[in-house]
Amino acid sequence: ELELIEANNKMKVIDDNLGSIEKEYSATQAKLEKDLKELKAEYEHKLEQLAKDKEEK
Secondary structure, eight states, rough: HHHHHHHHHHHEEEEHHHHHHHHHHHHHHHHHHHHHHHHHHHHHHHHHHHHHHHOOO
């Protein structure tokens, strides 16, 4: 019976840790997606500016 209680406690700790990891993963994924979107927009803006500058010359 003591082994069963210890096993249940370990499973609870593992479940809590997994939940924490999943939450952190989701937050990191969202941040990276936002950063990537911003970088892409900045890159496209620079390309447009270069094309415009080239046309003016």
